[in-house]
Amino acid sequence: MRFQRFKEKELPMQDLETIGLAAGGQLLLNVDDLKALLSGGRTSLMQLNNLEAENIKIKSLDAKLSLQPDGKGKVNLLIHPVYRRAVKPDFISEEDALQLQKGGLSNLLKVSTDGQGRRKELLVEYDADTREFIVSDVEKILAPDMVNGDFLTPAQKEAFRKGKEVQMPDHTAFAYTAVNAQGIRANKLALIASVLIDGGLSYALYKGLNALFNQKHDADAGKLSAGYDNAVRDMEEQVNFHHQEAPLPNRITR
Structure with missing residues (x-):
């Protein structure tokens, strides 16, 4: 996110x-x-x-x-x-690296240890644009608290951080990625994510989203849910409130 x-x-x-x-x-x-x-x-x-x-x-x-x-x-x-050839991380196999490069896998979750012997979960993706393997520390991936007005369960948050697809009650499906600029793929063209910060909700509107890995947007991708519309209104109300009370905080993005 x-x-x-x-x-x-x-x-x-x-x-x-x-x-x-x-x-x-x-x-x-x-x-x-x-x-x-x-x-x-x-x-x-x-x-x-x-x-x-x-x-x-x-x-x-x-x-x-x-x-x-x-x-x-x-x-x-x-x-x-853009590299001439990809250099794989030393903690994944040649077979896994090839699967990522060929598009057989969207990502790969691996357990490694840092220099002090501490266990770390790492998410590995392949960026075909730059021919580079991207490694993300799972603990540092921010999972949303809400999407389109619905709260994520702890299990859904964990799944998101580990690069797995998450399905919401309004049939919006999405997954984390470090490859594209928005940091997310979805089966819809837009969604609104929220995180709890300092006791309040911070909103982020994502539009023109790439489809889920190795999938195409279907005919209903642009048909957004009532939850999305409600989240848009909530976000706009918060922005209008802050415009009236004080300068817009940097943590609210649109």
Whole structure:
């Protein structure tokens, strides 16, 4: 799920200006890619031109971007180029890697240990755009508390974090992914997710969603439920309330 993780003022503007995505303190990113960055995800694939670094000049480079905090309060810009060949993580087998690359698996859940011997569950996906395996720490994946006004059960939240498909009472089905900019796939073209933060609900509206893995949207994909409509009204009421009371909090995204 893509809820705002970074503030716009935290963006590394100098780095963005260096690669032509900002000028004079103004961003030149489209809205969807900006949302992806601020939520901690990856942008869509974009073309970067006239790059220079450490005496290396690159005329043109296709890549995705993401942000990563360094633990000292600084946010770094990461560039994910299109690799010539994929390098698999050492904790998955060649067979599993091939299945991910060929599209036989949407993701793979593996248990590994960190440098201190602590057990970690890792979700592995393959990004065909960049020919890169993406590894996500399951504990750090944010599961929504509600979708289209219906609460998720603890089991559904766990399933979401582990990359499994979750079905809601209004027949909306969705699954986590780190591959696309929105961080989610669904059988519907839109949904509204909510998380409980500081005793209140924070809403995120997702539109133009990609279909579930290896599936196509059906004829009813654009037909949204009454729960979705109610969640839209709730979100709009909250936004209008905050407009009246105070500036809109950064944690509410639209």
